[in-house]
Amino acid sequence: MGITDQIAADWHASLAALAWQVDLGVSDVVGDTPVSRYDLPETNRAGAMPPAAVTPRAAGPGAPSAAGPSTPPVFAQTPKVDAVAAAQTAAARATSLDALREAMAGFDLCDLKKGARNTVFCDGNPAARVLILGEAPGRDEDMEGRPFVGRAGQLLDRMFAAIGLARSNPDPAAALYITNVLPWRPPGNRDPEPGEVAMMRPFVERHIALADPDLIVVMGNTPLFALTGQKGIMRARGAWTTALGKPMLPMVHPAYLLRTPIAKRKAWADLLSLQARLRGNG
Ligand code: URA
Numbered sequence: 001m002g003i004t005d006q007i008a009a010d011w012h013a014s015l016a017a018l019a020w021q022v023d024l025g026v027s028d029v030v031g032d033t034p035v036s037r038y039d040l041p042e043t044n045r046a047g048a049m050p051p052a053a054v055t056p057r058a059a060g061p062g063a064p065s066a067a068g069p070s071t072p073p074v075f076a077q078t079p080k081v082d083a084v085a086a087a088q089t090a091a092a093r094a095t096s097l098d099a100l101r102e103a104m105a106g107f108d109l110c111d112l113k114k115g116a117r118n119t120v121f122c123d124g125n126p127a128a129r130v131l132i133l134g135e136a137p138g139r140d141e142d143m144e145g146r147p148f149v150g151r152a153g154q155l156l157d158r159m160f161a162a163i164g165l166a167r168s169n170p171d172p173a174a175a176l177y178i179t180n181v182l183p184w185r186p187p188g189n190r191d192p193e194p195g196e197v198a199m200m201r202p203f204v205e206r207h208i209a210l211a212d213p214d215l216i217v218v219m220g221n222t223p224l225f226a227l228t229g230q231k232g233i234m235r236a237r238g239a240w241t242t243a244l245g246k247p248m249l250p251m252v253h254p255a256y257l258l259r260t261p262i263a264k265r266k267a268w269a270d271l272l273s274l275q276a277r278l279r280g281n282g
Helices: 003-024 083-093 097-105 111-115 139-144 151-161 194-211 221-228 254-259 261-278
Strands: 130-134 176-180 215-219 241-243 246-251
Touching (some): 130 221, 151 254, 151 261, 254 261
Parallel strands (some): 130 176
Antiparallel strands (some): 241 246
């Protein structure tokens, strides 16, 4: 192998290793040895504070220094924030979908945001009669900034196309509006935690109130739990219920259908039930 091949191979191997780590949810790089950013010269510090605001750390609390006996450093106590209350306030202030999108993009209390590339807000026609509520963005959605664009999303599009509904349709009667419980990808596509769902629920409620669909379809356990507090999508699926004052149909998640094609038969029955409701026969 020549030196050029070697460099190319290293480059591809490095890129593959990096992509793998991003897939696992790695969002920060930490060195092997600790670096005190306070000891670096001013010009080398990213986002350095003015010297007067810096509390010396290297010597540790109570250690003597050249300037005489030190007093223990005082660390400011960060007041505890009620994230659910903050989400409720931010969501309630939004009087349009655009304002809600901005409010969510500016909401910093959910740690998932730190590892996400995009705040995935919605896709489709906001005037659609049917709103689909999914779980959370995966890798493809995080990269593209739109919900359900990966393999599960492509299956979702085919499923709803089979009953004449498409997210891109300008006619509200034939359109879909799609959003998720969480707008940020959980690292490594892990299941959302109940605390994350509780924190983002006020935004989901407001989202549904502002979009004001005729019917809601929840795809999978997380949105079922977020809207009803109920668990067990396999038992709940196919049975119409009411959530946030609207008729709601629970369905299994298309990612589950990709893994378990036999379940498509039941999903088809659910789609026909949705179609009958839309036609006023359900
Ligand atoms: N699964 C979801 O629940 N939502 C998405 O946006 C993508 C996959």
